[in-house]
Amino acid sequence: MIFGYFDYLILAIIIFLNIKFWRKKFEIGIGCILGGLIFGVVLPIISIVIELAIVESSGGWMDSFEVAYVYIKFPIYWTIGLTQAVLTGIKLNWLKMQSKQNPIDPSLVKEAISDYRNEGKRLMFELGTKYGLDIKNSDDFDMLITRGNKDIPRKGEISKRWNYCFHGSECGFFNRKSQQIIEVVLSNPPEFGHIDSWFLMSFMESTQKYKDAVQGIDWQDLKSIVESLSQKGEIVNVKRY
Incomplete structure (x- = not known):
């Protein structure tokens, strides 16, 4: 077979990474660069070694075209990997420039904070109600979040749309329909x-109302805006503990 199954797998992964990257923001850029180099260099070498070993051990033969293909596979995939890395770098720079030219509106961040807090609070109360607890009561709240409480699973469903999962000092909620x-x-x-x-960045990225506004924005840029709003007294800085 001139183009083996292993080759199809490599190309499929490269295409998948490109599609994922070009649809997402640049935090995964480094991963895509490394991925391009890995799939463009490391895997082709492994593929060549495996194919030649199989041919040699089986005493089989390959026609001249297939022999040529095996030996030129490395530069072919190396070119693909390098192109992947270059395109990734181009988009990284473009997104960073867009971020500097079009910083997110602080008033929109303030609105997102309000929505994020209100929705999170609503879901926590709904979770408490599911297990017959009023989390305004500190004892009930402790019962809800205590890891040793066998009556309350650490993860599960609140409703047909919402899942929950306790982890560390947080509780994550995921909407199966809207993501x-x-x-x-x-x-x-x-x-x-x-x-x-x-x-907050994860919330904005996954919320239709805000996802376009944070395209190309790093979470640390968002953190600076949140800190600025706090310093101006537009939001209250509540300590984590």
């Missing part, structure tokens, strides 16, 4: 006012 992600920091109950910029 929206909301992470609630469990300090400061029942208001849950602490805003983690990383989690």
